[in-house]
Amino acid sequence: MVQFDAKCGDCLTTRELMTLYETATVVSNSLDLVASLEKALLILKNRLHLEKCVIHTLGEDNLLTVYAGIDFSKHQKELATYKLGEGATGYAAESKEPVVIENLHNDMMFLNKSGNRDQNAISYIAVPMLVDQEVIGVLGANITKTTAINFESTIRVLTILSSIFAQSIRSHDINLKEKERLKELKLYYKMEWDSKVHNFGDIIGESPKMKMVYNVVERIAESNVTVLVRGETGTGKELVAAAIHKRSKRRDEPFVKLNCAAITDTLIESELFGHEKGAFTDAKEARKGRFELADGGTLFLDEIGDISASAQVKLLRVLQEREFERVGGSKTVKVNVRLVAATNRNLEEMVKNGTFREDLYYRLNVIPIDLPALRERGDDIPLLVNFFLQKSMSNHKKRVVITDEAMDILCQYTWPGNVRELENTVERIVLMGSEDGITADEMLLLLPAFNQKLMCQRRIMSEEE
Known part of the structure; x- marks a missing residue:
């Protein structure tokens, strides 16, 4: 196994530039990312004489699994799973550096877990896919025609493409998460609505x-x-x-x-x-x-x-x-x-x-x-009290009776907090009241502002007398 510096070598050839252009165009113009990536891998196969081109992505479980690949069966894709540091693919992800196995037959780093190695394959290249130095996955391929391959040049092209692929996958994942979040939010609002x-x-x-x-x-x-x-x-x-x-x-x-x-x-x-x-x-x-x-x-x-x-x-x-x-x-x-x-x-x-x-x-x-305001529609107060009473008794599994005297006090109160205050008051009545019926005095204790106002009025009347 050999590690290469992706920055080394001469300028890109016309063929390599065309390869970059064609693959980037295919990836950017398709809504089906996996299908477009596999088209891009097919271009690599035809242009650069690479075989078994494959993209592994790193999951939250730190396993590298096949995201897209050509000339792989579904079963072979499932088998080709690597841990970080495992084989050439895992090592490229862990080290964040390109890896080349020049001779597949003499290097234990090539594990061939998929069982899909081409009999004519001689070498293997694995290039990490990075976004802001974060590993997204690994781009890998077999080489069958070593006489036509310049490793440094090929690694340069694959490194550029790996960055393009990584950005595409990252953007695709973000969009999927956002769509899923939006779907969940809409479902939440609809469920909340329907409930x-x-x-x-x-x-x-x-x-x-x-x-x-x-x-x-x-x-x-x-x-x-x-x-x-x-x-x-x-x-x-x-x-x-x-x-x-x-x-x-x-x-x-x-x-x-x-x-x-x-x-x-x-x-x-x-x-x-x-x-x-x-x-x-x-x-x-x-x-x-x-x-x-x-x-x-x-x-x-x-x-x-x-x-x-x-x-x-x-x-x-x-x-x-x-x-x-x-x-x-x-x-x-x-x-x-x-x-x-x-x-x-x-x-x-x-x-x-x-x-x-x-x-x-x-x-x-x-x-x-x-x-x-609730004070402007006092006739509705008994209706609202009974509605909230039934609701609160059901929630707390408790039965409470409001006497006529207690209801009169509720109707006399001006309710500065309006219906919301009335609902909260009825819930307190259910929690503190009994089946025997809540009295007028007990009701006044639940309405301290009204009780204070009533006591003030009584004091004024007493002083006037």
């Missing part, structure tokens, strides 16, 4: 104001118009967005959500539009943003009033032109997404003081839906 009955059964209420909300949702659901859902925190803006999606023509596509208030200004653009590898310090690989994940479906942006000025500019462009560039990228990405935004802020006031773009406001506010 809930997102119809008006989840939006509880029969008050006139809620019936107006239902009416608007039914009218605009099947269109692609942008919707702005407005309301205080905890009023159910996400449920309304989900109901719109469920009733739309996009119902079988992803429903993707993002709470803009939970993302820092420095990351919001990356979350929305994705980023390319190296776009910033932690961007170790390219990543799709929420717009790409929601392509074909609906994107729900909660707390839209919290996005940065620069993100507002990009968001306006997406709404106008349905296209954008990832952070750190120059390639234009086109998407087909229906946007439903939500906010608890006064966007009109923000427009006046210059913290929210006026043109973006008008793009978002095509169809406004105003959700009433």
Whole structure:
């Protein structure tokens, strides 16, 4: 066995340059990487008089297995597996240097594990495939016509090609992982969606104001118009967005959500539009943003009033032109997404003081839906309490009774946290209550803010008397 310096030797010949050109062209122009690599290996066979050309790749288990090869049966490919340092192939991967076995018959480094050695083969070359000094695999071939072979020249060509092959395999693997990640995310969002009955059964209420909300949702659901859902925190803006999606023509596509208030200004653009590898310090690989994940479906942006000025500019462009560039990228990405935004802020006031773009406001506010605060629809409170009570009792496998007096207190409370606060309170009732029925006094203990207000009112009344 001999190790060679891949940089040594004279300049490439015309034949070698043509070999490089043809193989690189074949690899770059095919969607089926294995098939294109095997076409490239066939060019090596014909141009450089190489036989049994094969590409091994290094797996996470540190085993070198056949990725592509010519003149190998499926069984022979399965047999040709090497550990790092095992045989010429394993040694080339471990040392990161080209290896030449000049005489196969006298060198124990040639293991012929596949049992596929050509009877006319005399020599064997193994060249490591590297990307940034990381071993991706090994490019190997038999030599049958030693008189026509210049080892140094051949190694030079194979070293260049091994780099091209390695980059192609690395890029292909990254793309596969990204596609798999996207597939899993879409499946996750779909499963999350399907696990809930997102119809008006989840939006509880029969008050006139809620019936107006239902009416608007039914009218605009099947269109692609942008919707702005407005309301205080905890009023159910996400449920309304989900109901719109469920009733739309996009119902079988992803429903993707993002709470803009939970993302820092420095990351919001990356979350929305994705980023390319190296776009910033932690961007170790390219990543799709929420717009790409929601392509074909609906994107729900909660707390839209919290996005940065620069993100507002990009968001306006997406709404106008349905296209954008990832952070750190120059390639234009086109998407087909229906946007439903939500906010608890006064966007009109923000427009006046210059913290929210006026043109973006008008793009978002095509169809406004105003959700009433819970205090504005007190008649719905008993319905909501019973709904959450049944849900919580089922989750905790416990039965609790709310007395009429306790229900009256729930109806009198103003619920600054709206439906979300009511749901949390009902869960506390189930955890701390009993089948005998929770009393009015016990209910007051669960509503400290209301209890404090009530005590204050009583004290004032006492002082007035």
